[in-house]
Amino acid sequence: MSEAQTGTVVTADEAEAQRRGLMLVLSSPSGAGKSTIARQLLEQESNLKLSISVTTRPRRSSEIDGVHYHFITRERFEQMRDRNELLEWAEVHGNYYGTPSDPVEEALSQGQDVLFDIDIQGTFQLYEAVRPDVVSVFILPPSIAEMKSRLHRRAEDTPDVIQRRLKTAVGEMKHWSKYDYVIVNEDLQRAYDGARSILRAERLRRERCPAIGTFIEGMVEDLRRETDGA
Structure with missing residues (x-):
């Protein structure tokens, strides 16, 4: 027997409020503008929070x-890794980075969306762990010349580091087809609008809103009563 048949009424707003949150993953080669888009999304979308790594x-x-991070000891990190308490993790330049699973699951279960600013390997680990919750977006620069120009304009890295980032980008770009969406960031406003549209559309995906079925059943039952009594 459905909730509609037992007299429980579920409104459209209540159905939407019971939605499970999603994990919005942004990845890109250096110089594509991913961090700027992520920052704008966090500023404009009240139901979106940033995943904070350990x-x-x-x-x-x-x-x-x-x-910025949760700073922990190496021993504590290895305990979390060995107990499967991390959705994804990596060792970079001798230091560990990872995403704790409990805070993310708590947010998702409460209908909160979580933004991930992670690399390709981290994205693939999320696929293995929780693929149905993941919406992945790969952000590209409009050209290699523009990517190099952006890296130089940032004035954050030495020429050697910039060259290393460009070499890394070769491997990263090969995996573009494994992402759900691809955005070419030629115009920042248009790229941001695209990312925001993806987020809003994915929130409406039927699989994320199981309570909408109860809402529809209620409408169908009301309509049946009206037509039967006509």
Whole structure:
């Protein structure tokens, strides 16, 4: 017997409120503008929060524990890894980085969407762990010349580092077809609008809104009563 038949009424707003959250993954080669798009999404979308990773890297003076990262010991990280408490993890330049599973699952179960700014390997690990919850977007620069120009304009890296980032981009771009969506960031506003449209459309996906079925059953039952009594 459905909830509609037992007299329980579910409104459209209530059905939407019972939606399971999604994991919005943004990946890109350096210089594609991914971080800017991510920042704008977090500023404009109230139901979107950033996934905060754990890391064994020492905290920089400008960083705040619990805001930029959760800074933990190597021993603690390895415990989390061995207990399968991480959705994804990697070792980069001798330091561990990973995504704790419990905070993400808590957010998703409450209908909160979570933004991930991670690389390709991290994305593939999320696929293996929780593919139905993941919506992945690969962001590209409009050209290699523009990507190089952006990296130089940032003035954050030495020429050697920039060259290394460009070499890394070769391998990264080969995996574009494994992402759900691809955005070419030639115009930042248009690229941001595209990412926001993807997020809003994916929130309406039928599989994420199981309670909508109860809402529809209720309408069908009301309509049946009206037509039977006509």
